[in-house]
Amino acid sequence: MQSQTKSIRVFAPATVANLSCGFDVLGCCLDTVGDEMVISITSEPGVRITKIEGADLPLETRKNVAGVAVEALLEAYESEVGIEIEIYKNIKAGSGIGSSAASSAGAVWAVNHLLDNPFSPQKLVEFAMEGEKLASGNAHADNVAPALLGGFTLVRSYAPLDVIKLHTPEDLVMTVIHPQIEVKTSDARSVIKQKVTLQQAIHQWGNVGGLISGLFTENYDLIGRSLEDVIIEPMRSILIPEFKNVKKAAMDKGALGCGISGSGPSIFALSKGMETAKLVATAIREVYSKTGLDFDIHISKINSKGIKIIE
Ligand code: ADP
Numbered sequence: 001m002q003s004q005t006k007s008i009r010v011f012a013p014a015t016v017a018n019l020s021c022g023f024d025v026l027g028c029c030l031d032t033v034g035d036e037m038v039i040s041i042t043s044e045p046g047v048r049i050t051k052i053e054g055a056d057l058p059l060e061t062r063k064n065v066a067g068v069a070v071e072a073l074l075e076a077y078e079s080e081v082g083i084e085i086e087i088y089k090n091i092k093a094g095s096g097i098g099s100s101a102a103s104s105a106g107a108v109w110a111v112n113h114l115l116d117n118p119f120s121p122q123k124l125v126e127f128a129m130e131g132e133k134l135a136s137g138n139a140h141a142d143n144v145a146p147a148l149l150g151g152f153t154l155v156r157s158y159a160p161l162d163v164i165k166l167h168t169p170e171d172l173v174m175t176v177i178h179p180q181i182e183v184k185t186s187d188a189r190s191v192i193k194q195k196v197t198l199q200q201a202i203h204q205w206g207n208v209g210g211l212i213s214g215l216f217t218e219n220y221d222l223i224g225r226s227l228e229d230v231i232i233e234p235m236r237s238i239l240i241p242e243f244k245n246v247k248k249a250a251m252d253k254g255a256l257g258c259g260i261s262g263s264g265p266s267i268f269a270l271s272k273g274m275e276t277a278k279l280v281a282t283a284i285r286e287v288y289s290k291t292g293l294d295f296d297i298h299i300s301k302i303n304s305k306g307i308k309i310i311e
Contacts, residue, residue: 006114007040011310012106013303014091015098016174016268017142020229020259021207025155027098029146030174031303035089035102036310037066039110042082047071054089065131069104070111072130077118083111094182096266097298101143104131109148109307124148125163136186136263143262150306152215168304169218173277175255177246177284178266180294183239188263191235203230220256220272227257227270240265242287249283274299 013034017027035054047070049059061067066085074081085107091099105128112119119127128144145153145163152166196204210226213219237243237260250258250269254276258269269284271277281297288295 007038008110008114009036009038009310010106010110011035011308012037012102012109013098013147013306014298014300015101015143015146015262016176016266017098017140017146017262018229018232018260019152019211019268019270020227020233020257021204021211022142022154023229023232024140024142026152026208026211027142027146028152028168028174029150029303029306030097030176030298030300032300033091033097033176033298035087035091035099035106037088037103037106037110038086039107039114040084041111041114042084044082045080047074047083047085049085049087051086052089053087055087055093057087057089057093063134064103065100065135066103066107068134069108069128069131072127073108073111073119073124076123076127077115081111081115092178092180094184095178096183096260096262096264097176097178098143098147098262100131100135101128101147104128105144105147106307107131113309121148122161122163126161136184136189138189146306148306151302151304154212166212167216167218168302169215169220169223171220171272172223172302173271173274174298174300174302175250175269175271175277175280175284176261176266176298176300177288178296178298179241179288179291180296181241181265183263183265188236188239191239192232193235196231200231203228223270224256227259229259233259236260236264240267241291241293243267245287246284249287250280253279253283255280274301
């Protein structure tokens with residue numbers, strides 16, 4: 001049995017999944033938006049969520065993604081451990097910037113750290129995916145992988161799981177607008193047709209290859225040309241007010257690309273340099289101000305480290 005009480009506070013970052021062409025496989029990690037969590041090892045075995053601030057989410061272990069993800073980890077860990085979790089939410093649930101992923105990934109990362117890292121990052125992705133399964137009915141890894149590994153990540157394969165960390169060019173900056181309407185991942189998934197044409201597939205895998213090559217060679221023009229989605233965006237963008245106008249405003253200000261963040265309703269624009277990212281933010285704020293909807297805008301460099309301990 002563990003001795004009472006070892007504890008750490010972590011920053012659990014928001015993430016942008018899909019990145020236009022990479023539905024369910026690509027994602028990247030933000031560094032100015034995220035939750036905080038305090039994770040402790042206690043003497044009483046089992047997983048308990050003792051506090052949640054900033055959001056109305058279930059404290060019940062089996063109903064909270066953090067609880068489910070940690071239970072998956074403890075099942076694979078041979079000895080009995082007690083874990084207590086406090087969650088301080090800044091990322092709104094259903095925002096499309098990985099609210100559920102931040103909790104699942106942050107919790108398993110912190111528990112692994114407290115146990116002296118028995119599990120590899122890839123294994124942690126698997127445990128955190130159990131949380132994603134609870135949130136959306138689908139064990140996707142495109143948010144939890146960048147939260148855990150940092151930077152840009154690719155899920156090359158789901159079975160078996162094969163997650164690859166990509167290169168992060170220094171000058172990339174994200175601008176994200178979160179309209180305060182809730183689009184549940186499960187709803188956003190239900191509007192997607194299950195079949196794609198060969199022509200669409202050719203278009204899309206050309207872009208995935210282009211984007212990955214552009215990241216590794218720091219070719220910003222190629223990154224921009226590759227941020228295109230001919231499959232999901234046409235179907236999902238109808239759920240997001242002013243999507244077309246936001247995209248036009250961002251591209252007019254010089255963004256490399258603009259698309260739906262995860263399952264929406266957040267929209268991301270990727271730019272080269274902070275100056276352009278700020279111009280993009282001003283332009284999209286202007287578009288959204290006319291809607292009467294509440295919204296948040298975040299500007300963030302790419303966080304190449306992922307989850308980290310904070311004092
Ligand atoms: P996002 O894309 O922002 O992660 P999702 O719709 O995928 O949003 O996940 C949010 C869902 O997960 C909500 O239904 C929420 O109640 C549920 N959930 C359970 N635990 C948590 C948690 N710790 N953090 C965020 N969402 C959680």
